[in-house]
Amino acid sequence: MGYFAVKAARNFSRNLLVNGICVATIAIAVFIFSATLLLFLNASAVVEHAARGNRLIVYLRDTALPVDVERVMLALRAQSEVESVEYTSKDRALADFKRSLGPAAGLLEGLEMNPLPASVDVTLKPSAGGLRAVEALAGRVSAMDGVESANYGREVFERLERFMRFLHRLGIGVAVLMVLAVIFIVANTIRLNIYSRREEIEVQQLVGAGGWFIRAPFLMEGAMQGLLGGLLAEMLLLAAYAVVAGAGRSLVTPFGEIRSQFLSPAALAGFAAASTVLGGLGSWLSLGKHIKKFIPQ
Amino acid sequence: MIQLFHVYKTYERDTPALVDVSVTVERGEFVFLAGQSGAGKSTLLRLLYAAEQPTAGQILVNNVNIARLGSAGVSAMRREIGVVFQDFRLIPWYTIYDNVALAIEVAGRGRGMIRGRVLAWLEHVGLAHKFRAYPRQLSGGEQQRVAIARAMVIDPILVLADEPTGNLDPEITMDVIALFHEVNARGTTVVFATHDRSILQSHHKRIITLAKGRVME
Ligand SMILES: Nc1ncnc2c1ncn2[C@@H]1O[C@H](COP(=O)(O)OP(=O)(O)OP(=O)(O)O)[C@@H](O)[C@H]1O
Ligand SMILES: [Mg+2]
Numbered sequence A: 001m002g003y004f005a006v007k008a009a010r011n012f013s014r015n016l017l018v019n020g021i022c023v024a025t026i027a028i029a030v031f032i033f034s035a036t037l038l039l040f041l042n043a044s045a046v047v048e049h050a051a052r053g054n055r056l057i058v059y060l061r062d063t064a065l066p067v068d069v070e071r072v073m074l075a076l077r078a079q080s081e082v083e084s085v086e087y088t089s090k091d092r093a094l095a096d097f098k099r100s101l102g103p104a105a106g107l108l109e110g111l112e113m114n115p116l117p118a119s120v121d122v123t124l125k126p127s128a129g130g131l132r133a134v135e136a137l138a139g140r141v142s143a144m145d146g147v148e149s150a151n152y153g154r155e156v157f158e159r160l161e162r163f164m165r166f167l168h169r170l171g172i173g174v175a176v177l178m179v180l181a182v183i184f185i186v187a188n189t190i191r192l193n194i195y196s197r198r199e200e201i202e203v204q205q206l207v208g209a210g211g212w213f214i215r216a217p218f219l220m221e222g223a224m225q226g227l228l229g230g231l232l233a234e235m236l237l238l239a240a241y242a243v244v245a246g247a248g249r250s251l252v253t254p255f256g257e258i259r260s261q262f263l264s265p266a267a268l269a270g271f272a273a274a275s276t277v278l279g280g281l282g283s284w285l286s287l288g289k290h291i292k293k294f295i296p297q
Numbered sequence B: 001m002i003q004l005f006h007v008y009k010t011y012e013r014d015t016p017a018l019v020d021v022s023v024t025v026e027r028g029e030f031v032f033l034a035g036q037s038g039a040g041k042s043t044l045l046r047l048l049y050a051a052e053q054p055t056a057g058q059i060l061v062n063n064v065n066i067a068r069l070g071s072a073g074v075s076a077m078r079r080e081i082g083v084v085f086q087d088f089r090l091i092p093w094y095t096i097y098d099n100v101a102l103a104i105e106v107a108g109r110g111r112g113m114i115r116g117r118v119l120a121w122l123e124h125v126g127l128a129h130k131f132r133a134y135p136r137q138l139s140g141g142e143q144q145r146v147a148i149a150r151a152m153v154i155d156p157i158l159v160l161a162d163e164p165t166g167n168l169d170p171e172i173t174m175d176v177i178a179l180f181h182e183v184n185a186r187g188t189t190v191v192f193a194t195h196d197r198s199i200l201q202s203h204h205k206r207i208i209t210l211a212k213g214r215v216m217e
Helices: A002-014 A016-051 A066-078 A090-108 A130-142 A154-196 A198-206 A211-244 A265-293 B041-048 B071-078 B096-105 B111-124 B140-152 B170-185 B197-202
Strands: A055-060 A082-088 A119-124 A147-151 A250-253 A256-259 B002-009 B018-025 B030-034 B056-061 B081-085 B158-162 B189-193 B206-211
Touching (some): A002 A211, A016 A154, A016 A211, A016 A256, A055 A066, A082 A090, A119 A130, A154 A211, A198 A211, A198 B071, B002 B041, B030 B041, B030 B197, B041 B189, B096 B140, B111 B140, B140 B170, B158 B170, B170 B189
Parallel strands (some): B030 B189, B030 B206, B081 B158
Antiparallel strands (some): A055 A119, A055 A147, A250 A256, B002 B018, B002 B056
């Protein structure tokens, strides 16, 4: 085993250009897949966070009377899942909006009437049951007098869920492509290596080498290409992640801030292992097809 | 050691390379295989190390019918036979040491034993100091001595040489032939193909002569 590994490593470095191109191509394939997975992972963290949502904003009609507002507030406070309720008047809403605009607030000077609705900010207890509870409460509150609508980020959530389904399908497609690409690239490189080493194979046979003695270095070389390609892809991914998200930096989402996350060590090890196995498989397929010319069966 | 019974060999749709060849070589013998270019010398040797199968007839090497050997059997047989060619057949990207060691490594022997034997043989052919060099850094005569070390390092029961001196000048030719005589003296059977008359005349050994694929003994 060690003997063949040394041989494979030597062969690898002897054909450095061909093998280097092979490794780089594998790295690109694995990178694309693992990047898709990383995106999926973070998007699903957002969805999960959103599903644990505990905020509801109830917008009131401009025609709502103070008694209506009082009744809505009372009704909300009476709900067992509600933790706190906070009223924001039209004037407060406009003032908050102006403050958030900062120096650009002058744009609002000419405004003749206040376009913003009054609203009630509802926070549910953590034990309430997440988005389903928010949705149920929103349904009940919308029916009350003086309530315009109850918003809990439904459209965004649904869009996010659609995006997740898309990512899922994309991930499967990319995974299939990655598997085929790695096998194909390695098979092709090993084919070139078989031909460029035919003198060696012929001499090996002359001195009585068995089929496995001749094949083993090629198999290990393929596995080595897969492994190096996989590791290179992971380093690229880590670099890309550091640039885009920064380790542990928060992602700002409509559902609050969420810590970004990288692939787990187990997933990384899994990728490297899968890439190694695929490399070995590619080599094996190539040997089955091309070594016959040099080893009579 | 070698028995051929009515062996025929015809390459695809061609005139026959060997016709009704029946030959016996005893264990420990040194025989020359003579004949003009195209007479079938290389073909006969290739049959002996099972690089080709005979079109008809039977071949026994060390009492084994080589037609019955599978690929594993052929490999096992070759691990007991040393073969030397006119064009050396060294692996260009292996060092001298690795070229010789390969012959023992294929049998999966232990490392320490391999090193000792390889260096002993390189010493013997006068190339121990070049064990780290590559074939292209050696002269033709030196390369042939490496090829001979590779053939001999396994202590073969049989050595097949196909015009091993064809590319060498007369002085080196004598050195090389001396090496074959030496292993023969230790009990290895040697079959040495050549068309060089001066070699045939200066060594008094049995000569099997081929002409157009037939034996003219
Ligand atoms: N692989 C082959 N395919 C077809 N014909 C071949 C093949 N090898 C040899 N022959 C033919 O078989 C005949 C015997 O060839 P062989 O190589 O055995 O001769 P030889 O005695 O070794 O000659 P030389 O001294 O030139 O090496 C020749 O006519 C040659 O053309
Ligand atoms: Mg010949």
